[in-house]
Amino acid sequence: MSQLSSADTTTETPAEEATEVEIDERRQAVLDELTARLGDAVVGSHIRPGDDLWVRVERAAWPEAAQVAKALGYTWFDFLSGIDWLPSPFGRDMDAQVDLQVSGAPVKEPAPLVQGYAGGDTRFQVFARLYSIAAGMGIHFKADLPDDELSIGTWSRTYFGADWHERETAEMFGFHFEGHPHLVKLYLPADFQGFPLRKDFPLLARRVRPWPGIVDVEPMPGGDESEGEGE
Amino acid sequence: MGLVESGKLPKSLNKLLSISRKYSIWAYQWGLACCAIEMGAAFASPRYDVMRLGVIPFPASPRQADLVVIAGTVTDKLAPAVVRLYEQMPDPKYVISMGSCANCGGPYWDSYSVTKGVDQLIPVDVYVPGCPPRPEALLEGILLLQERIAHEDMADRWKGEPIVVG
Amino acid sequence: MTATSDREQIAALAARANDNRVNLDFETEGMTLNMGPQHPATHGTLRIVARLDGEQVISAEPVPGYMHRGYEKLVEVRSYPQINTLVNRIDWLGSFANEVPFILAAEKLMGVEAPPRAQWIRTILFEMSRIANISLFLGDYGLQLGAMTAGFYAFRDREHVLNQIEAATGGRFHPNFDRIGGLKDDLPKGWITDSHRAMDKLLAFCDELDDLLVGNEIFQSRTRGIGVIPRDIALSYGLSGANLRASGVDWDLRRDSCPPGLVYDQADWKVWTHPDGDCFGRTWVRLQETREAALIVKQLLDTIPSGPVMAKVPRIIKVPEGEAYVETENPLGAMGYYIISKGDLVPFRVKIRSASFNNISVVPWVARGAYVPDLISILGSLYFILGDIDR
Ligand code: SF4
Numbered sequence: 001m002s003q004l005s006s007a008d009t010t011t012e013t014p015a016e017e018a019t020e021v022e023i024d025e026r027r028q029a030v031l032d033e034l035t036a037r038l039g040d041a042v043v044g045s046h047i048r049p050g051d052d053l054w055v056r057v058e059r060a061a062w063p064e065a066a067q068v069a070k071a072l073g074y075t076w077f078d079f080l081s082g083i084d085w086l087p088s089p090f091g092r093d094m095d096a097q098v099d100l101q102v103s104g105a106p107v108k109e110p111a112p113l114v115q116g117y118a119g120g121d122t123r124f125q126v127f128a129r130l131y132s133i134a135a136g137m138g139i140h141f142k143a144d145l146p147d148d149e150l151s152i153g154t155w156s157r158t159y160f161g162a163d164w165h166e167r168e169t170a171e172m173f174g175f176h177f178e179g180h181p182h183l184v185k186l187y188l189p190a191d192f193q194g195f196p197l198r199k200d201f202p203l204l205a206r207r208v209r210p211w212p213g214i215v216d217v218e219p220m221p222g223g224d225e226s227e228g229e230g231e
Numbered sequence: 232m233g234l235v236e237s238g239k240l241p242k243s244l245n246k247l248l249s250i251s252r253k254y255s256i257w258a259y260q261w262g263l264a265c266c267a268i269e270m271g272a273a274f275a276s277p278r279y280d281v282m283r284l285g286v287i288p289f290p291a292s293p294r295q296a297d298l299v300v301i302a303g304t305v306t307d308k309l310a311p312a313v314v315r316l317y318e319q320m321p322d323p324k325y326v327i328s329m330g331s332c333a334n335c336g337g338p339y340w341d342s343y344s345v346t347k348g349v350d351q352l353i354p355v356d357v358y359v360p361g362c363p364p365r366p367e368a369l370l371e372g373i374l375l376l377q378e379r380i381a382h383e384d385m386a387d388r389w390k391g392e393p394i395v396v397g
Numbered sequence: 398m399t400a401t402s403d404r405e406q407i408a409a410l411a412a413r414a415n416d417n418r419v420n421l422d423f424e425t426e427g428m429t430l431n432m433g434p435q436h437p438a439t440h441g442t443l444r445i446v447a448r449l450d451g452e453q454v455i456s457a458e459p460v461p462g463y464m465h466r467g468y469e470k471l472v473e474v475r476s477y478p479q480i481n482t483l484v485n486r487i488d489w490l491g492s493f494a495n496e497v498p499f500i501l502a503a504e505k506l507m508g509v510e511a512p513p514r515a516q517w518i519r520t521i522l523f524e525m526s527r528i529a530n531i532s533l534f535l536g537d538y539g540l541q542l543g544a545m546t547a548g549f550y551a552f553r554d555r556e557h558v559l560n561q562i563e564a565a566t567g568g569r570f571h572p573n574f575d576r577i578g579g580l581k582d583d584l585p586k587g588w589i590t591d592s593h594r595a596m597d598k599l600l601a602f603c604d605e606l607d608d609l610l611v612g613n614e615i616f617q618s619r620t621r622g623i624g625v626i627p628r629d630i631a632l633s634y635g636l637s638g639a640n641l642r643a644s645g646v647d648w649d650l651r652r653d654s655c656p657p658g659l660v661y662d663q664a665d666w667k668v669w670t671h672p673d674g675d676c677f678g679r680t681w682v683r684l685q686e687t688r689e690a691a692l693i694v695k696q697l698l699d700t701i702p703s704g705p706v707m708a709k710v711p712r713i714i715k716v717p718e719g720e721a722y723v724e725t726e727n728p729l730g731a732m733g734y735y736i737i738s739k740g741d742l743v744p745f746r747v748k749i750r751s752a753s754f755n756n757i758s759v760v761p762w763v764a765r766g767a768y769v770p771d772l773i774s775i776l777g778s779l780y781f782i783l784g785d786i787d788r
Contacts, residue, residue, distance in 0.1 A: 051505075052722060077635035078724070079750040083737065088473070116720050116737055129722065129735075129750075133632075133648045140722070161635035164758040172469075187462035187787060188344065189308045196343050196470050203341045203474060263442055264464060264784055265489030265571065268533070276552035309442055309463045338483055341474070342467040363571065 024049040027137065030072070031055065034139075037068045044142075046117040056118040056142040062126070063153035063179075065141055070158055073132045074139060077159035080128035080166060082173040083142075085115050086199040120144050124173065126152055128162075151176040172197040252297070252323070253380045254285035256373070259296035261316065263303030266330035266363045270302040273366035284373055293319045298376070300369070301355075304332040304339060305346045317353040325380075327372050328355045331362045338362065430769070442783060443757075447764070447772065454772060457764035459757055464787040468749055476742045477503055477577060477714045484734075485571045487751060488785040491530035491728040493522045493562070496575040499734045501658045502723035503577050506716045506738055511658055515579040515706040520660045521592075521697050522565065522574065523725075524690040528599055529558045529570070530728035531687045534780050538680060539610045541777045542619050547610045554602040557595040564588055577714055579707035589698050596691045596698075603688040611677075611684055620676035624763050624775035627674060634762070635755035638730025639686060640779060643671045643678035650726035659725070664696040676778035683780070715742060729753050729785055753785035 027047050034055060035042045041061030046054040057065045113123065117140075124145040131138040145152060154177040155162035166177045167186040174195040177183055185192065194201050258281075262270055273279045274288040281288055290296040293316050305313055317326070328349050331337030336347035349355060356379065359372040432445040442463035448455040468487065472480045484499050485492040497519060504510065511519065536551020559569045565584055566572030574581050610616055626636070631644040641648065649668040651661045669685040671678030716738040724733030730752025737746040756779050763779075764772055 054720075075629075075632045076637075077633060077755070078731070078733070079635070079735075079748065079755075081735075081748045083746055087739075114739075127735075127748075133646065133653075136654050138722075158633075159635070160630070160633045160762065161755050161758055164754065185462075187308075187465040189462075196467060201343070201470070203343060203470065265486055265492075268489060268570065272552060272556075275548065276556070277549060278553065278556055304464060304466055306463060306465060308465065312442075312463075338486065339466045339471065342471055344465050344467050363569075365569065 027053045030139065033072060034068060038065060044119040052138065052140060054118040054140045054142065056120065059143050059145060059152055062143045063155060066155045066158040069130050069139060073134050074130040076131040076133055077161040078129035078131050078138065080126065080155060080162050080169060082169045082175060083125045083127055084123060084173065084197065084199045085113050086123050087113060088199045118142050122146050124150060126169065126175065145175065150174060151178055153178050154180040156180055249381050249383055253377045256286045256298050257290045257296045258286050258288045258298040258300060259290050259293050260288055260300055261302065263305060264332060266302035269363045269366050270300055270329060270369060273369045279366045279370065281370065284370065286373055294321065296320055298325045298327065300327045300329055301333045301349050302329040305349045306344050307346055310346050310352055313349060313352050325356045325376055326353055327357045327359060327376065329359045329369055330364060331360060334358050334360060449769065452768050454764050454767050454769065457760055457772065459760050461786045464783040466788065468788040469747060472744060472747045474743060477716060481575065482573050485573055486784060487788060488727065488729055488782050489570060490533055490782060491526035492570045493526040493572050493574060494727045497523055498723045498725045498732055500575045500577055501656050502721045502734045502736045503716055504658060505721045505723060506719050506736060507577065509578045509708050509710055511579045512705050512708055513702045514704045516658055516660050517697055517701045518580055518584060518706065519575065521694050522562065523659065524694045525558050525562055527690045527728040528687055529555055529562065531683050532602065534683060535606050535610065538777045541773055542616060544610060544613065544616060547606060550602065550605065554598060557598045561592050561595050576707065578710035583706050592698055593695060596695050599691045600688060603684060606684060611681060617677060619774055620680060620778065623676045623771045624767065624778060625675045626759060626763055630762060634759040636759060637752050637755065638726065639679055639682040640730065640756050642669065643682045644674035645670055645672045650724060650731055656723050656725060663700060664693045666693050676774045679778045715740060724750065727752060729780065729782060730756055749788055751785045751788055753781035757781045757786050
């Protein structure tokens with residue numbers, strides 16, 4: 001398999017072009033097939049040649065997307081989860097901002113809310129990955145969830161494995177999966193408050209006591225080794 | 232053993248009792264996370280062989296155990312079970328907290344679901360630090376505990392400070 | 398709860414189960430069996446709530462979460478080298494294997510590639526942690542089914558691999574040895590010869606276990622035909638690793654889509670499958686895999702190229718913006734990291750796809766209609782590590 005030269009663009013080095021274009025076509029074909037079957041429900045896509053395919057579908061078409069993908073041979077269920085695209089209101093990482101506030105320095109403005117590959121319009125997205133063992137390729141599916149209605153159809157009828165993944169996502173992000181047979185908490189105690197993987201969920205231990213180890217990621221005076229961490 | 236608890240036991244008898252207790256510790260292994268494997272290596276593998284120290288690591292239930300080794304991460308969801316297990320054990324009972332997680336939360340010190348130290352729940356006699364501690368460290372912890380048991384006066388069992396290996 | 402309402406409940410459950418594996422002829426009183434959270438057969442703190450009808454399981458629901466440590470949140474506030482330390486502890490028996498997909502995903506985003514020597518050593522250590530992991534399974538599974546000896550043998554021979562891992566990385570497990578762009582250190586002197594010797598011992602251990610455990614009649618009668626998972630169900634639940642291959646799916650990420658950075662194509666080895674999909678098949682595939690891993694290590698040891706073990710990477714690791722997913726064939730199955738980076742010192746979001754989580758979610762399906770003693774066989778053969786379920 002060819003090594004990628006760049007992470008976030010589709011530019012290729014000339015030497016790799018022959019293989020990359022070929023693999024690219026395979027993923028393009030899958031994307032075309034999905035678009036043909038799902039119609040307008042495919043609202044965004046991204047292909048990284050030789051590597052992966054991202055497809056964003058309408059929220060209403062989410063369960064249907066699973067059925068279509070399964071019919072295309074994507075029978076192996078990999079994972080399902082959610083993303084909160086809100087930049088952390090506690091700054092880049094929680095320590096730094098708390099430290100700054102204590103010493104009276106201005107707190108950095110949080111970065112704007114930008115969605116990743118295949119675009120998006122909302123703060124919350126669900127994303128999932130399916131894999132075809134025959135083709136040796138995977139597809140990442142994404143779907144937007146509007147803030148005022150964090151609810152989406154379940155995949156657990158098409159892929160049994162989605163059952164637990166949806167329960168996990170539900171407790172971590174507070175999403176609702178319509179038609180899920182048993183949407184109760186999986187990991188957390190039943191009386192747990194809040195949704196830990198949302199960006200505005202604070203890690204209280206960190207706010208109470210900033211970890212001194214944060215200096216580890218800053219350059220050390222006189223250090224000239226090639227590794228980036230102190231131990 | 233009303234005599235023991237009243238503190239009216241003759242000195243020499245107390246000593247004999249302590250020595251016999253020292254060499255017949257039934258240890259309940261409660262492996263919770265990675266540390267459990269090192270505890271398993273210390274307790275069940277021929278290389279470290281804990282039985283030569285007079286520790287029997289196979290009680291069928293905590294109700295038959297003198298010592299419980301809490302090896303690994305204790306989470307808030309698990310906390311009630313830890314307390315219940317401790318309460319099931321008959322007195323005199325000892326607790327070894329093995330690994331940074333059980334001592335203080337370890338690498339998950341800032342997690343939303345990890346209990347930062349099992350000593351918030353139950354009294355701990357020996358802390359064995361490390362992530363994971365080597366099996367030798369656990370054996371050292373057991374030796375220190377035996378030391379304590381040998382010199383223990385039953386009457387003021389709880390007054391002693393915990394032991395930290397290392 | 399009265400007997401009548403209990404019977405009704407059983408009937409309702411059986412109707413939902415929608416198959417005739419549940420026997421309702423004997424009108425026994427239903428019972429709920431709660432295994433765990435402290436139960437020796439659950440490797441720690443998994444809890445299984447089983448509804449029984451006599452000796453038969455009507456429904457079994459695992460309750461995970463007793464080991465949930467919040468990895469996906471914690472990694473959002475740690476820099477990449479710090480995360481490397483943390484992810485070691487997901488599947489604690491094969492720790493090095495946890496680091497590899499994470500490092501590969503970060504390398505993919507950064508566009509760096511480890512030098513060949515580092516790739517070789519990475520693959521060798523990867524396979525060694527597979528051996529360290531699965532050999533314990535083989536011993537422990539015997540232990541759960543009443544064959545004590547296998548457990549002692551496994552603990553004894555596992556030490557040989559741990560010694561090698563320790564000699565190279567400094568840690569018996571939790572090595573934290575992998576770095577973005579290479580490895581922390583080169584191999585110590587004499588390591589290659591020692592490793593050859595250790596692998597020979599491991600191969601002997603596999604043969605021994607082949608006779609002692611897998612060839613044992615009692616073992617066979619407790620595992621053959623028990624807990625059968627058909628191919629479609631296995632795929633739909635997202636099973637992976639030996640659990641999937643024991644259901645007849647010939648798929649191994651090491652062979653079929655090996656990510657750049659690992660050199661499995663440099664060794665000559667075989668992917669084993671089993672057609673039955675039962676507990677025996679899963680154990681058998683794992684045994685073959687251990688042997689195959691030892692052979693891979695031996696071949697790669699002979700061909701390690703010379704050169705540096707670290708590529709040029711900046712001292713402070715900032716990963717460029719983007720998303721990447723890398724999945725590798727870990728001892729327990731397919732493990733993947735989906736990294737979303739915003740160009741910071743810390744990742745924006747990391748989704749950890751761990752194998753046991755999917756592997757164990759099939760329990761409600763496969764345990765239905767089984768007998769209580771078989772529940773132990775089934776759970777053991779699915780082979781999970783609590784940290785890998787709960788993260
Ligand atoms: S102290 Fe370290 S090795 Fe022990 S359970 Fe905690 S993380 Fe695992």
